[in-house]
Amino acid sequence: MLPASHDLPPRMATAAPAAAPDSHTRPEAPVKILVVDDEPSNLAVLEAVFQDSGYSLVHASSGAEALMALIHHEFAVLVLDVNMPDMTGFELAQLIKQRKKTAHVPIIFLTAYFNDDQHVVEGYGSGAVDYLHKPFNVAVLRSKVAIFAELYRKTLALEEVNRTLVQEVAERKTAEEKLRLLNESLEHRVQERTHALQLRDKELREADRRKDEFLATLAHELRNPLAPVGYAVRLLRLKGPASPQVERAADLIDRQVKAMSRLIDDLMDVSRINQGKIQLRKSSVPLASILQDAIDTARPVIDELRHELVAELPAQSLTLEGDATRLAQVFMNLLHNAAKYMDAGGRIELSVDASSAGEASVTLTDRGIGIAPDRLEKVFEMFSQEEAALSRSRGGLGIGLALTRRLIELHGGRIAAFSEGVGHGSSFVVRLPLAGLAEPAAIGLASEGLHGLRPARPLRILVADDNQDAADALAQLLQALGHTVHCVYDGEAAVEAARHFGPELALLDIGMPRLNGYDACRAIRAQGIQGLLQIWAITGWGQEQDMRRASEAGFDHHLVKPVSPDLLIGLLADAAPAVPAG
Numbered sequence: 001m002l003p004a005s006h007d008l009p010p011r012m013a014t015a016a017p018a019a020a021p022d023s024h025t026r027p028e029a030p031v032k033i034l035v036v037d038d039e040p041s042n043l044a045v046l047e048a049v050f051q052d053s054g055y056s057l058v059h060a061s062s063g064a065e066a067l068m069a070l071i072h073h074e075f076a077v078l079v080l081d082v083n084m085p086d087m088t089g090f091e092l093a094q095l096i097k098q099r100k101k102t103a104h105v106p107i108i109f110l111t112a113y114f115n116d117d118q119h120v121v122e123g124y125g126s127g128a129v130d131y132l133h134k135p136f137n138v139a140v141l142r143s144k145v146a147i148f149a150e151l152y153r154k155t156l157a158l159e160e161v162n163r164t165l166v167q168e169v170a171e172r173k174t175a176e177e178k179l180r181l182l183n184e185s186l187e188h189r190v191q192e193r194t195h196a197l198q199l200r201d202k203e204l205r206e207a208d209r210r211k212d213e214f215l216a217t218l219a220h221e222l223r224n225p226l227a228p229v230g231y232a233v234r235l236l237r238l239k240g241p242a243s244p245q246v247e248r249a250a251d252l253i254d255r256q257v258k259a260m261s262r263l264i265d266d267l268m269d270v271s272r273i274n275q276g277k278i279q280l281r282k283s284s285v286p287l288a289s290i291l292q293d294a295i296d297t298a299r300p301v302i303d304e305l306r307h308e309l310v311a312e313l314p315a316q317s318l319t320l321e322g323d324a325t326r327l328a329q330v331f332m333n334l335l336h337n338a339a340k341y342m343d344a345g346g347r348i349e350l351s352v353d354a355s356s357a358g359e360a361s362v363t364l365t366d367r368g369i370g371i372a373p374d375r376l377e378k379v380f381e382m383f384s385q386e387e388a389a390l391s392r393s394r395g396g397l398g399i400g401l402a403l404t405r406r407l408i409e410l411h412g413g414r415i416a417a418f419s420e421g422v423g424h425g426s427s428f429v430v431r432l433p434l435a436g437l438a439e440p441a442a443i444g445l446a447s448e449g450l451h452g453l454r455p456a457r458p459l460r461i462l463v464a465d466d467n468q469d470a471a472d473a474l475a476q477l478l479q480a481l482g483h484t485v486h487c488v489y490d491g492e493a494a495v496e497a498a499r500h501f502g503p504e505l506a507l508l509d510i511g512m513p514r515l516n517g518y519d520a521c522r523a524i525r526a527q528g529i530q531g532l533l534q535i536w537a538i539t540g541w542g543q544e545q546d547m548r549r550a551s552e553a554g555f556d557h558h559l560v561k562p563v564s565p566d567l568l569i570g571l572l573a574d575a576a577p578a579v580p581a582g
Contacts, residue, residue: 030056031149032073036066036092037081037110046079049138055149063087067095070102076152077145082111106148108141110134223540226562228473230257234565235473238480257562280323280410284435287320287352287360288313294331295350301339302348309335311350318354321435322411330407333400334364334428342368342425360434365427371419379417380405408432456481456572460531462503463487464494464520465538466512470561474507474538477565481572491515495523504531505575508555510539510546518553525554534575538563 033055035046043059050057058073060066063086066078078096082089089109096102112134130144182202233254236246291313302309320327331350338348346367353361371379380401408415413432419425461483465471468489475487486501488494491512498506506524510517521535534556539546542560550558557571 030054031076031152032056032058033077033079033145033149034058034060034066034069034073034075035079036060036063036084036089038062038084039081042081042110049141050145053142053146055145063089063092063095066092070096070099070105075105077148078105078107079141079145080107080109082109106130106151108132108144108148110136221540223542223561225467225469226257227538227540228467228469229253230562230565231470231473231477233257235477235480238477280326282322283324284319284321285324285327286316287318287362287432288316290320290324290327291331291350291352291362293324293328294335297328297332298335298339301336305339305342305344305346307339307342307345308347309350310347312352314352314354314360318352318360319435320360320411320432322432326407327411327432330404330430331362331364333404334430337400338364338366338368338426342366354434356431358434360432362430362432363427364430365425367425370422370424371417371426372422373419376417376419380415456483456569456576459483459504459533459572459576460502461485462494462497462501462506464489464491464497464507464512464517465509466490467509470509477568481569483572491517491520494520495527498524498529498532499527502529502531504533505572506532506535507538508535510537510541510550518549521550521553521555536571 031054033050035043035057037043037046038061040061043061047057047059055076058069058075060069063084066080069075080089080092084092087095089111093107093109096105096107106129108130110132129148132141132144178199182199185202186205233250236250291311295309295311299309335348335350339346342348349363349365351363353363405415408430411432413430415428415430418427418429461478463471463475463478463485464487465474466489471487471489475485478485486497486503488497489512491508492514494506494508494512495515497503506521508517508520512520515523517537517539521537524532524535535554536557536559537550537555538559538561539550540561547558559567559571
């Protein structure tokens, strides 16, 4: 406990500018020395001794004042008189050494009374680093204080260096943690890790990984429903000649399945699309037919949302030189976006202007959510979406407009977006070069038949797919071709059916419940079924790693949905060719 007299503040010497009390003395500030003596004359002498030293002297005339000074200042060294009235220098030194903050401060004792060895020993025992007798040698005292002052300066410098090192260590640990997270996120994409990657590298690679994963999943989900449609069309044709209307409907379905399959394949490589490496199948095609195909495709969405579509189609003689499927896709995307990003009951206008020489201009206008001025160009970037669309439940993937612009550019055209701002609708203007005004030849894809295909001998075939429509349609097609088929809808059922049915050929989907196709294939192989010729994977997963996994699991073929019936028939003939009659 400090006595009440300790509240008296210490006096700052005038030998050097006084520093404000603080808890952390900066290296460039004058070194502070505390001199404690109850005799004013002795304090004056000490002040004169250190007058030109550059030190900041703090005076204290008692132990209480000295303790108060130690609370408010940090000192390089203390010069204490031993014989003081309220407490001796030895007692003061012991109190100083007991306090953690001041225990390290060196103490030099000055005394004119205690000269015997016992007092010297007591002085050193109380924590002093030196013991000088009055009258003292000025040069000696200045030298000793200078040593401790320099030691103090170096200690402060060392502390600063230590703080810098601690900060650098913390920054290095932070950098190492970021690098560790980067390596983990890229582990499946790269074989070797590097410690030189920067944050931008991580963002680009992570975006690329998400894109590949998304497109693979999207392709799988789109291919699955196409498979049974293709099988059903071929099954209809196997049943024999149908009415012209049914034939036309079958042709239309067949063309659309093939067109959709082509589009899905293109979506699997966004970088190829951005580089313009899409193969176009060009022919002379009426612009009106292209627009009508696009309208027919987008009509269900337009009608569902109760929009009004006002379309002014050009004459059939207005033709383009281009890929009919791709160009129809361009305008289908624009119509679909117009319908999707507009509240129900809106209006869409489509018009064609061929007044410019050698060019047709198609304008599509809606009254939807509009586009902010700074977003008019960005809407054509890959995976770009308008923020206002986030509040709608029909948000798209951000691929359509990017693909649309690339397809238009591949046809030698251009597209631009116009809008007065958010909430004011938008217009898209597509300009395409004309091919001429001659009447074009009829366009269409020839229907595929069974002519020229080698037959296969009747087989016992196991079909497994969790998409029941796909499994049933494939089974019916195979039965129509003369094969005996057993159909199941999950992986475990496939393994069990193989044990009892004894198939010669197994056609397995990959993404099945209870047991995936890879494990089902391994389990069927492990049964050692006599007469089992081959196991084929028929799946919506079509990336290179999917094919590699199928081969490792024991599949003989990896077929990506929708499988062409002709390809399927040809592979059946390769696996089990029919025995010639006679």
